[in-house]
Amino acid sequence: MPGEVAQLSNGTAHQAPIDALEVADELSRDLAATAVERDRRGGTPKEERDRLRRSGLLALSVPASQGGLGAPWPVVLEVVRRIARADSAIAHVFGFHHLMLATLRLFGSAGQASRLQAETVEKRWFWGNALNPLDTRARLARRGESLVVRGAKSFCSGAGDSDMLIVSAIDEATSKLVVAAVPTDRPGIRVLGDWDNMGQRQTDSGTVELDDVEVRPDELLTTPGPLGSPFASLRPCLAQLTLANVYLGIAEGALEEAQRYTRTRRRPWGGAKGAPATEDPYILLRYGDMWLDLESARLLTDRAGAAFQAAWDEGDRLSPAQRGACAIAVASAKVATTRTGLAITSGMFEVMGASATSAGAGMDRFWRNLRTHTLHDPVDYKSRELGAFALNGVIPEPSFYS
Structure with a gap:
């Protein structure tokens, strides 16, 4: 179908999937037609986010071995840039989606990254951000055998209409920052529609509240963890x-x-x-x-x-x-x-x-x-x-x- 990348071949490493750039250009033209009106309206660009889901571009940075397109980072970033020419809010959340996917590989184990990236392709997940390390209100605590996060995070770009979130919290036992990958619809997570800034009005960069949100041990990204190695x-x-x-x-x-x-x-x-x-x-x-x-x-x-x-x-x-x-x-x-x-x-x-x-x-x-x-x-x-x-x-x- 026009505007989709389902037929793209994965190609070899560093071989630019040119069709992805063509899809980005087509998407950019469509976004430009409604950009002014949507900027005035603000809120969650649900239709445009679903368009990204259907396009296949959410799998752009996922390795071919996990079913993704395996594009090198310069191509992923070029797609971000082309979308931003028409709509920087959509480009922002799209770029952060791929940043969250990279976080799985950088902070977590190879097994965690492979599993979650493969599910992202299969289920067309859109990842959102609730990491903001400067906001330390969220705390990870132990409740018996369980781990729970309670508090809030600000500047949570792309959290609205997301399927998965990268969340950070301060571990009460160690006072260290911990990062986890959790489903957005998990009980206790509430995404507030309180982003009302003068720009980037459709990035949903507002607040996420966390009310005793359960975090499974295998959802914590601890190998090597946040900034745990040069890589x-x-x-x-x-x-x-x-x-x-x-x-x-x-x-x-x-x-x-x-x-x-x-x-x-x-x-x-x-x-x-x-x-x-x-x-x-x-x-x-x-x-x-x-x-x-x-x-x-x-x-x-x-x-x-x-x-x-x-x-x-x-x-x-x-x-x-x-x-x-x-x-x-x-x-x-x-x-x-x-x-x-x-x-x-x-x-x-x-x-x-x-x-x-x-x-x-x-x-x-x-x-x-x-x-x-x-x-x-x-x-x-x-x-x-x-x-x-x-x-x-x-x-x-x-x-x-x-």
Whole structure:
């Protein structure tokens, strides 16, 4: 069927499943048609999430041995980027779905990852996030022979309409962070529809309440556990790289919208002495600057994707130095896409003109989405890490944000 990837061959390692990119482009075109209206509405994009389930793209990062498409990470991230050009909220939850699948492999045992990834393909599971390590309200306690989690987690992107959740809690016995993979419909889990921010309005990034939620021992991801090895500490690199590709996609989509608007609707300015908007020297100057910044951010992001894939391929052999080199590449992309994206989503109005500020056009969504998302963690800390590396050769210390 059009728009589905059921017929894709798994291919060999690092062979891009080109059909997946075509499906992403088709999905992006469809999402663009309703993006402005859905941004205003907010809430859970149920129809669009089901479209992703049917598309087969939820299996994109799952190894072929578990029935997935076995795509390398640069391809998965390219799909995230292409979707983000039209709808960064859908791209966000799609990218985090694959981040949760990677978490199974990074924090858990090979058996856990294989079993849950295979079930994801078979049952078309959509994974949501309830990990947020900065929110320590959730606690893991022992109730007789059982383990239970009680508390709440904030910024739970994609939790609404998810089938499975990656949940973190503080173990009361050890005071350490523990991570588990649990079904979203398990008794005691309540996903609140309380996300009401100015951007990323359909990411369901609100609160998940946990009321004595049972966690089975085999659902805990403890081998090697959170950041338990250099390989396990690649998770924050993938998280940051996913966000960088969302940011880049937003910037690309914003520039494409600006180009269409300038070519078809921008009126010549009186001071341009009769030149059409497409030949106005100052408009051309701004487009040149935006294109150059975007091209630079794109190249850094692609380089970071290649660096991450190389680190991923090392598996448990990954050294701290190799992990550090990957983290520097990812931080470079994160800083570049943040700065470039904010400049383009604001500067696009200079080349479109005052009429583009019409509420009906919805052009402000690009800036609102990017501004909301780029505050996920302060980009100044990434620049500081880059400075420490540039001046003193110090690689970032692994944490959930570096």
